[in-house]
Amino acid sequence: MNPAEVAPLHRLLERAPTTALLREFEALLPGCALAVIGADGRLVAGAGEWPRADLAARLARGETGWAADVRLFPLTFQSHVLGALAARGAGAEAGLQALRQTLTLLVAQAVEKREVAHETLDRYREINLLYRVAETIGACLDPDEIPHLELVEAGRAVESDASVVLLAEAGGALEAKAASGSADDVAALPDAAHSLIAQVRATGRPDILIAEGAPLPTLLCAPLRAGERVLGVILLGRRAARPVFTAGDEKLVMALASQAGIALEKAWLHRQEITRQRMEQELAVGRRIQLSLLPEACPVVPGWEFAATYEAANEVGGDFYDFFRLPESPQHVGFVIADVTGKGVPAALMMAFCRTVIRSEAARSFSPGQVLERANELILQDNRTQLLLSAFYGLLDTHTGRLAYANGGHDHPLWTRAATGECRTLESRGMVLGAFAFLPIDERAIIVEPGDRLVFYTDGVTEARAPDGGMFGEDRLQAVIATEAALNADETVRRVVASVKAFAQGTPPADDLTLLVIRRGPAA
């Protein structure tokens, strides 16, 4: 305990009871006047005039008298001289020594009582800090705001010249999230405390560092913890003019940092949950739009079979398909299978836009190549979302069996010919839509003979995953179709979907699955 920490004598000995005690002794020691005088010269108890100047210096020199008639009996606590009992006139030495011992005992008790009170007041500060912090930081659900609130509370609890809250980023490096103090002090803080911060992060315990000569020679650092994880640190610095941080300061800042750590964790979880809910809602809305865009039924045309299926994945998915008759020429059936990048509402809106664009362009032109090129231009003109789509557009003349088609970056369809039994892909060049302006898209045509079958699909079929990570693939799809040559369109759809599911063995699909089958009825 240094002298500054021991209270002055008048704070330790109350005037009234001390005066009463002196009176009792004066009665026992006739002719003797008594007083208690503090080292600061202050008269604590006793009546009359007493020389008081230089008392501390005299006591320090070990002087036991003052002028001819005043004897001094020093009052000490441990090695600190706090003042003296002064006696003027007669009075047995033994009696005065007994009084001195009594006063010394009272002083010791008072010091002890004050220490307990001091500790208690520190606890009071801590309790009030925690109550307040629970109301401010604890109730805050904004993780960006918490570091600032923490510095405000730290400033109220413990004086400092600069303070900063550093939080660990994803890579583990610390980043300052809030700072208080002059720019120079704040800038000097993390560098000066480099080793201290590393130690606090490693141990999860607060510590104080005293680095003499540094601009901020005394530093206090405490971890922001959520359970065992250290989320970051709070760092306080004091200039040389202030006293060094105490264990009490450390305790307060640690209490505060613990609350802030828990609050941060809670706020982060809250933010994640809000984001998740928002995404889920958006996906659900997107999904509803997407489903509303799909045709309610496949076309019914004598001599032809049309079948389609769409299975939504949980998360991602931007598949769609469409069938329509050309208003000018009902013998022509137009159909589209497409896959939009992205998900949720933006992808669904893109789908709705493409569906309308392709339908309206199809009404103006019998050339699928032209229809997709024009669609590409319109998408580029209006593509605020930067989404892309792959699309296959076919125009089937149900009278002649002629299928004209164009393909903007979509999976090549499969064509199984009844006459030869072979299965081939319908190749044609074309880039995805929405990426490049004025890109030519090839247009091809085939004649679909009786018994021929066409299978159109999205990557949800070929990229379906098995538990071991293997992909379903185009070869497997071809094999399924080739071995079941006699199946009608509906049966083909069911068989392919069943094969994909058997292959996936319960692995959740990562993407939507869309399948469209057209079969020309066999010749009678």
Add this chain to the structure above:
Amino acid sequence: MERKVLIVDDEAHIRLLIEQTLEELEDAGVQILAAADGEAGLELIKTERPQLVFLDVMLPKMNGFDVCDRVKHELGLPEVVVVMLTAKGQEFDKQRGEAVGADLYLTKPFDPDELLARAREALGV
């Protein structure tokens, strides 16, 4: 005019803690007085005329509300700043506090810094 603060609380340790919190005011010439029950507190208010009173609500002989009421309304000392002290968790009856003219209330365990700041404000120290 000599400035005085009176602490009225039946718990000796609370009196001690408030005294210790306020003791730096003594250096500015403020005298700190204490009483352990409502009647003694009221008596000191009459004789010593403190400018500021920290008054516990639950007191022997006369409770804090009644002491405050007497000071503000019967003794005609509305300028005396009365800070009621109440235990945390024990709901302070704000309506009653307002009716008897209490200026402020603090909960125990009080925040020492806040208590000192309030005392400085009231005494203009």
